[in-house]
Amino acid sequence: MKTTTPFAELDVVWTAMPGALPALRADVGAVQLSQVCQCVRDDGGRLVSLWGEDRRNQDGFRLCVVLELGERLLVVEHPMHSDVPSYPDLSAIFPSAARLQRATFDLLGIRALGGDARPWLRHCAWAADTFPLRGGAVVAAGTPPREPYPFIPVEGDGVHEIAVGPVHAGTIEPGHFRFSVVGENVLRLEAHLGYTHKGIEKRLEGMTLADGIALAARVSGDSTIAFAWAYAMAAEALTDTPVPPRALALRALLLERERLANHLGDIGGIGNDAGLGFGLVQFSRLKEDLLRVNAEVWAARYPMDALMPGGVRADLTPDGAQRLLDSMASMETELRVLRDIYDNHAGLQDRFMGAGCVTPALAQQLGVVGLVARASGQAQDWRASLRMPPYAGSTVTPVVREDGDVAARVDVRFDEAFESLRLCRHFLATMPAGPIRAQLGQVRTGHLAVGGVEGWRGPVLVGLRASADGRIVRCHPHDPSWHNWPAIEHAIMGNIVPDFPLINKSFNLSYSGHDL
Amino acid sequence: MLKMLRQIIRVGLVTQAPPVTDPSLLQTRLHEDIHRVFGRALCIRHVDAGSCNGCELEIHALSNPYYNLEGLGIKFVASPRHADALLVTGPVSRHMAQALQRTYDATPEPKLVIAVGDCGACGGVFGESSYASLGGIAQVIPVDVTVRGCPPSPTALLQGILSAVQRQPAGR
Numbered sequence: 001m002k003t004t005t006p007f008a009e010l011d012v013v014w015t016a017m018p019g020a021l022p023a024l025r026a027d028v029g030a031v032q033l034s035q036v037c038q039c040v041r042d043d044g045g046r047l048v049s050l051w052g053e054d055r056r057n058q059d060g061f062r063l064c065v066v067l068e069l070g071e072r073l074l075v076v077e078h079p080m081h082s083d084v085p086s087y088p089d090l091s092a093i094f095p096s097a098a099r100l101q102r103a104t105f106d107l108l109g110i111r112a113l114g115g116d117a118r119p120w121l122r123h124c125a126w127a128a129d130t131f132p133l134r135g136g137a138v139v140a141a142g143t144p145p146r147e148p149y150p151f152i153p154v155e156g157d158g159v160h161e162i163a164v165g166p167v168h169a170g171t172i173e174p175g176h177f178r179f180s181v182v183g184e185n186v187l188r189l190e191a192h193l194g195y196t197h198k199g200i201e202k203r204l205e206g207m208t209l210a211d212g213i214a215l216a217a218r219v220s221g222d223s224t225i226a227f228a229w230a231y232a233m234a235a236e237a238l239t240d241t242p243v244p245p246r247a248l249a250l251r252a253l254l255l256e257r258e259r260l261a262n263h264l265g266d267i268g269g270i271g272n273d274a275g276l277g278f279g280l281v282q283f284s285r286l287k288e289d290l291l292r293v294n295a296e297v298w299a300a301r302y303p304m305d306a307l308m309p310g311g312v313r314a315d316l317t318p319d320g321a322q323r324l325l326d327s328m329a330s331m332e333t334e335l336r337v338l339r340d341i342y343d344n345h346a347g348l349q350d351r352f353m354g355a356g357c358v359t360p361a362l363a364q365q366l367g368v369v370g371l372v373a374r375a376s377g378q379a380q381d382w383r384a385s386l387r388m389p390p391y392a393g394s395t396v397t398p399v400v401r402e403d404g405d406v407a408a409r410v411d412v413r414f415d416e417a418f419e420s421l422r423l424c425r426h427f428l429a430t431m432p433a434g435p436i437r438a439q440l441g442q443v444r445t446g447h448l449a450v451g452g453v454e455g456w457r458g459p460v461l462v463g464l465r466a467s468a469d470g471r472i473v474r475c476h477p478h479d480p481s482w483h484n485w486p487a488i489e490h491a492i493m494g495n496i497v498p499d500f501p502l503i504n505k506s507f508n509l510s511y512s513g514h515d516l
Numbered sequence: 517m518l519k520m521l522r523q524i525i526r527v528g529l530v531t532q533a534p535p536v537t538d539p540s541l542l543q544t545r546l547h548e549d550i551h552r553v554f555g556r557a558l559c560i561r562h563v564d565a566g567s568c569n570g571c572e573l574e575i576h577a578l579s580n581p582y583y584n585l586e587g588l589g590i591k592f593v594a595s596p597r598h599a600d601a602l603l604v605t606g607p608v609s610r611h612m613a614q615a616l617q618r619t620y621d622a623t624p625e626p627k628l629v630i631a632v633g634d635c636g637a638c639g640g641v642f643g644e645s646s647y648a649s650l651g652g653i654a655q656v657i658p659v660d661v662t663v664r665g666c667p668p669s670p671t672a673l674l675q676g677i678l679s680a681v682q683r684q685p686a687g688r
Contacts, residue, residue, distance in 0.1 A: 125610035125648050132647045139647035143610045166615050169594035171562045171575050174612055196566045198609045199648030215641050221570025221667065265576070278520055284580035285530060291577070301669060302570060341519050512568045515609075 006074065007039045014074075019237025019449055020388045023073040033078045034088045037067065045069035046367050046380075047094035048452075049461050049478035050101065052085075052108040054134045058446070061085035061110050064463055064476070066450060071385050075450060075463075080110065089114030096367045096483040107133040107201070118150055121194040121515065132202055154180035154188050162497065166195045170501070173511035177500075184496040189489045196515040204475040209235045209309050209440060212472050216462065217304050219477045220513030225251070225258040226455030227462070227477055227513075228307040233388070233451025234464035234475075235309035239441040245432040247311035248390045253324075253427045254298075254306055256420040259456035261290050263413040263420070266508050270410055271342065273502040274351035282338055286331060293327045296320070311437025321428050332421050339414050352407035356491040356503030359404050368487045370458015370480045372507055375412045376404035382454035394426050406506040416456075443470055457481065457510065479513030531584040534674055549681050550589050558590045558681060561599035561623065565616045565653065566609030566642075570667040571633040575603065577670045590677065596620075601628040601680065603673075604657075606636035607643075608650045620657040628680045631659045632673065634666045641666075 005014055006024070012032055014024040028036060037047070048066040055062050060081040067074040078087055089112040091098035101112040102120035109131040111117075119128070124146045126132055126139045154161075159182055166174035176192040200219060204212050216231035217224045229251050236243055264287040271279025291301040297320040298306055306313055342348060358368065360377030373380055381398035383391045399415040401408035445468045452461040458480025465473045488507050492500055550558045562575055578585045585591070593599050596619045608616055620629070631653035634640035639651030653659050660683065663676035 123611045137647075143613060146614065166612065167563055167596075167619050171564075171572055171592060173564050173567070173569050173572065174615065195611045195615070196564070196609050197611055197648050198566050198607055198642045199646040200642070202648070203643055203646060218568040218570065218641050218666075221568040222573060224570065265573075278524070280579075281581050282523065282527070284577070285527070285582065288577060288580045288582050302573065302667060304570065304666060337519070337523060341523065344519075510569065512566075 006069065007036060010035050010039065012036060017075060017237065017450065018240060018444070018447075019451065020233050020243075021073055021237075021386055021450060021452055022071060023075055023450060025075040025077070025448065028076045028078050030078065030088050033063075033065065033076060034090070034093070036074070036076055037065070037090050037093045040067045040069050040074065041093050043069055045074075046369065047090070047097055047483070048073065048459060049463065049476065049482075050090070050097055050104065051463065051476040051478075052104040052110040052133070053465070053474045054108060056135060061108070063087050063104070063110060064448065065090070066461060066463065066478075068459075071387075073386070073450065073452070075448065077448065084111075085109070086111045086113050088112070091115040094367050095365065096486055099486070100482060107131060109134065121197050123147070123149075123194055125197070132199065149192050151178045151190050151192070152188075156182075158182050159187060175511050179497060179500075181497060184498065186492050186495055186497060186500070189492045189500075191485055191489060193485065193511060194515050196512045198516075200516045201474075201476060204472050207472050209239070209443075209466055209470050209472065212475060213307060213309060214305060216475070216477055217307070219516070220479055220510040221302070221304070222262055222510065223258065223455045223457060223460060223479070223513065224302060224304045225254045225307065226453050226460040228304075229255060229453050230451040230460045230462040231464070231475070231477065232307050232309045233453070234449045234462045235440065235451070235466075237451060238447060238449035238464055238466055239443055241310055241438055241441050244311055244435045244438055245390065246434045247436045249427045249431050250312045250316055250436065251307060252390050253316075253424055254303060255453060255455070256423045256427070257290065257294065260417055260420045260424075261287055262456040262508075263417045264290065266505065267342070267410060267413050267417075269508075270352075270406065270502065270505050271348060273505045274348050276345065276348050279338075279342065279348075286334055289327065289331065293323060297323055308437060310440050311435070313437075315436050316431070321431070324424065325428060328421050328424060332418070335414075335417060342410070342414075349407065351502065352410060353403075353405060355406040355499055356495060356506060357403070357405045358487050358491050360402060362490060363404060363487070366487050366490070367483055369483045370454075371412050371416065371456070372409065372484050372487060373458070374398055375401045375408035377402045382452065382459050386452070388453060390427065393430070394423055396423070406502060409506040440470070443468055455480065457508070458484070477513075477516070479510050481509040481511075481514045484509050485514065530581050531587060532582055534588055534678070558601060558677075559593040559599050560590060560601045560603050560677070561593055561596045561619070563602055563604045563616055563619050565604055565606050565612045565636075565656075566649065567605035567607075567633065567635060571605040571636070574667045574670050574673060575605075575632070578673060583670050583674060585674075596622040597624070599623050600626070601630060601677070603630050603632055603677070604636060604653045605632045606651070606653050607639040608653060608656050610648055610650060613650060613656050616653075616656050626684065628660045628684065629653065629657055630676050630680050631662045632676075633668055634664055637662045637664050
């Protein structure tokens with residue numbers, strides 16, 4: 001970890017944050033907030049997350065912004081003392097801040113001065129002058145009628161709109177897509193999300209640190225290990241709890257298997273959306289094999305409750321470890337055969353190549369993250385940069401492709417699946433002995449802690465604050481999809497409507513993780 | 517093409533027999549029941565009314581070659597207009613309540629509703645009621661069968677679908 005102070009010219013006082021992530025924290029005024037963000041942007045950094053807090057029982061409202069620069073995170077907190085709290089618009093610096101800012105207003109009434117001011121997460125469940133995350137907020141019973149959402153219209157000769165969702169044709173999550181098209185060509189796509197908003201952040205308030213993980217693990221079911229780990233890491237940072245090395249290795253094993261399961265499912269699904277049913281059959285079979293081994297070893301196909309703050313719930317037996325190794329050997333062989341078939345299937349590659357392109361320049365401008373970013377030339381992977389334990393000793397190299405199309409996103413998944421198999425073997429071979437959990441220590445009251453891991457989709461972050469009796473005061477789980485949803489709207493431009501399912505599947509973003 | 521054929525032949529058939537909760541529930545009987553109630557294949561429309569997407573992963577798994585749902589005469593369809601049954605995951609977010617109700621209304625009689633997962637049953641970890649969530653599916657539309665689990669396994673889902681069909685009188 002670097003010990004230099006970033007942006008010495010800004011007169012911001014940084015302190016190291018406790019916990020497994022290399023992170024610095026600072027309180028900043030409104031001007032400094034913009035300056036820090038601009039400096040991070042200029043130095044090639046990214047926005048990770050942004051959320052608000054009502055701390056009027058202490059010192060007013062607060063905005064928390066997490067930034068990523070090089071090999072560490074920068075966490076800035078901006079206190080606001082007004083009853084009409086506001087802060088400078090950051091979306092001109094980080095485009096993906098726009099929706100986070102709109103959500104922050106919907107939930108807390110903290111307004112960005114400028115940028116898009118349309119509601120985002122609020123459709124009709126609560127009134128425009130009610131802010132559910134404010135202390136003492138009372139939301140009227142019943143659901144008021146929906147307000148029409150002001151989509152940005154596209155006008156011109158022959159332009160018409162296609163409205164899709166929230167209930168889609170396939171087995172996927174709900175959201176609304178508004179296409180403006182001429183013939184089959186897409187001129188513009190605008191997504192309207194928030195349909196699965198179920199009040200996760202509000203429900204986390206007041207839970208004990210031990211209980212909160214069950215909810216954190218269900219922010220986005222396909223990333224259950226990533227969210228549970230990020231939450232546990234934040235809780236451990238907040239309580240100065242050293243996690244036993246064996247527990248960390250077991251968590252990493254589970255995270256890599258989650259990556260593998262999702263990549264297998266996606267590669268099959270993307271193949272199917274390009275017309276190759278064979279791919280779906282073969283890869284869904286491999287994924288099922290993996291889930292069945294999970295059920296044998298962890299007693300759950302999706303081990304949603306395997307982690308706990310302080311460690312993990314269940315140990316891995318020698319038999320279980322052997323079962324994992326055996327199953328991975330056959331999986332790797334199958335994966336090589338199938339990759340060869342995908343790579344050499346002319347019809348499939350014809351659909352993949354050039355479809356849904358996000359150029360490296362665009363990816364950089366939009367601030368996309370995770371595997372979508374890596375498929376567009378951005379060498380970013382928290383396992384390689386932040387190197388949270390136990391990844392420090394495993395030397396992960398980010399898998400990068402430059403083309404930014406569906407083919408690149410499939411290729412990154414293939415390479416990462418092999419890398420996950422390698423990492424699983426590494427963690428099994430170097431598995432430390434010893435306990436699998438530790439007792440949580442005393443809460444650092446009032447402090448903000450962050451935890452985060454590189455999930456299969458991208459970086460997952462959890463911000464957490466708790467009271468002295470170990471209850472959650474504020475918890476914000478952040479899904480990488482926030483940064484990548486806007487990129488889909490660019491990726492589809494100039495493509496045809498029938499290619500949208502293929503392009504969308506190649507991103508495979510979370511609705512639930514985004515809507516909270 | 518040869519490589520694909522070789523892979524298909526090498527893997528062979530992996531499809532398993534459907535789960536048997538009741539000894540009388542045999543595959544031939546199932547086909548008969550589906551035919552008796554609906555007069556054709558059972559068509560299911562999935563609706564995510566606000567889930568965490570965990571249940572969706574297991575609904576997807578029903579179509580993998582191990583469970584081979586279509587081999588049992590059950591298929592997923594793209595519109596409620598084509599559906600005999602709704603497979604609904606929850607909790608029902610307030611933002612999805614209207615869409616769920618409209619999907620239900622658009623489904624022709626006779627129709628079945630299967631509530632999926634602990635959240636579909638009662639709201640699960642997201643609670644029975646909040647400013648943003650209404651809890652279980654039955655809070656919004658009538659439910660015939662509930663399949664608990666977090667997420668429920670494909671076998672449990674299959675059992676739920678089968679028991680919903682078998683509870684139906686002919687020509688409902």
